[in-house]
Amino acid sequence: MNNKISFCRSGIFRVLLKAVERQYPGTLNKIDLPDVIFENPMRLIPLPEISRYFNKLAEKTEDKLFIVHCGPHISLHDCNHLNYLIASSNDLFTAIMRFNAVLSTFQSNSEAFMIRSGSINKWRYNDISFRDKDRLFDGIIAMWFFIQLLRTFHGKEYLPRRILLPGNQIGKDGEVENFIGCSIDWNQKETQVWFTYDELVKRKSYVQQQLFGSKLDHQEILSYIDMPLSNDFLRCIYEVINYSKDFGFPKLENVAKLINLSPQQLQRRLKKEHLSFTELVNHQLLCNQAPRLLSKYSISEVSRMLGYQSEQSFTKAFRRMHKLTPRQYINELIERW
Structure with a gap:
C-alpha cells in the first residue's frame, strides 16, 4: 500500500x-x-x-x-x-x-x-x-x-x-x-x-x-515553503482534516476517502502512531484553528466554519480541550490587549 x-x-x-x-x-x-x-x-x-x-x-x-x-x-x-x-x-x-x-x-x-x-x-x-x-x-x-x-x-x-x-x-x-x-x-x-x-x-x-x-x-x-513531505503521514492527515472541515465536520470515512484509504486502514495507520482520529481532529479544529478564528469572528461563525452542528456543541468541545469556554477565551484575549 x-x-x-x-x-x-x-x-x-x-x-x-x-x-x-x-x-x-x-x-x-x-x-x-x-x-x-x-x-x-x-x-x-x-x-x-x-x-x-x-x-x-x-x-x-x-x-x-x-x-x-x-x-x-x-x-x-x-x-x-x-x-x-x-x-x-x-x-x-x-x-x-x-x-x-x-x-x-x-x-x-x-x-x-x-x-x-x-x-x-x-x-x-x-x-x-x-x-x-x-x-x-x-x-x-x-x-x-x-x-x-x-x-x-x-x-x-x-x-x-x-x-x-x-x-x-x-x-x-x-x-x-x-x-x-x-x-x-x-x-x-x-x-x-x-x-x-x-x-x-x-x-x-x-x-x-x-x-x-x-x-x-x-x-x-x-x-x-511549508509543504508537508508526502511520507510525513501525521502531518498529511492533519492537513486533510483541515481541508475536509470546509465540507462539514471531519469524519473518519470522508478523510479516508480523500486519501484513497479505507476507514480501517486509516485507523490502523494512526494506531501505529499512537494517536486516534478523534485526537487529530480535536488538535486541528480546537487547538490550531479555533483560537485563531475566535480573534476575528463570532463564536457562532467559528462553530460553523469548523463544521460543528451547533454553537453549543462547539462550546462543549472547546471547553473540554481548553478548560474554559470560547467566551472566556475571548475575554482573556481582550484583557491581554
Whole structure:
C-alpha cells in the first residue's frame, strides 16, 4: 500500500478554475467547491481531490479537451504571489529559475528543470503523484503555465518549438497540435517544452516590469515553503482534516476517502502512531484553528466554519480541550490587549 499523500495549493488550482470560467462561463457554479478554500492561497488540497475535480470539470464543460482549451486563459496575475516571485524577474532565464525553484512548494512531488541541447532549451516537468489521464492533465496544465511565462517576455502570440506530453493522445489527430500551434509528441516519460537559446536571453521592457504583483512579507514566504513531505503521514492527515472541515465536520470515512484509504486502514495507520482520529481532529479544529478564528469572528461563525452542528456543541468541545469556554477565551484575549 502506498501511504504517501500529496497536495496542491488552492491558489494554483484557483488559477486553473479562473481560466475554465473564462472559457466556459458559469461552470464553477456547477461544482461543489466552497469559496472559503480559496480565501488563503496557501491552503492545501489533497491531490485525489484535484483528480476528482478534473473529472467534474470535463463533465460540466461537456468538453473532453477542456484542459487544453482553457490554457490560453491561464494568467499568472491570478496568483499574485506567484506572479511577483516569477514574472517580476528582469530576464527570462531568472524567471525560469525562480519558477522551477518554487514549483515544488505549490504541488507535492513536482519537479522542474531546464537543460540545453545544442541550440534548444528543454524545460522538463514531472509529478509522480498522478497516474494515467490525471498525469497527462497535470502535464498539460504545467505546460500552459510555462508557455504563459514565456509569453510574459515574448508576447501573447508566442509559440514554443515543440512539446512532449506524458500520456495517450487526446482529441482527433492533429486537433491539440493545431490548437496550441506546435508539434506534440505523446506518450512521453515527462512534460517538456522546447524553445531556442536565443529566446532565453530576453529581458523585459520597462513597461513589462511594472506589471508584477505586490511583494511578500516574511510570514508569506514561510507559508510557501511549508509543504508537508508526502511520507510525513501525521502531518498529511492533519492537513486533510483541515481541508475536509470546509465540507462539514471531519469524519473518519470522508478523510479516508480523500486519501484513497479505507476507514480501517486509516485507523490502523494512526494506531501505529499512537494517536486516534478523534485526537487529530480535536488538535486541528480546537487547538490550531479555533483560537485563531475566535480573534476575528463570532463564536457562532467559528462553530460553523469548523463544521460543528451547533454553537453549543462547539462550546462543549472547546471547553473540554481548553478548560474554559470560547467566551472566556475571548475575554482573556481582550484583557491581554
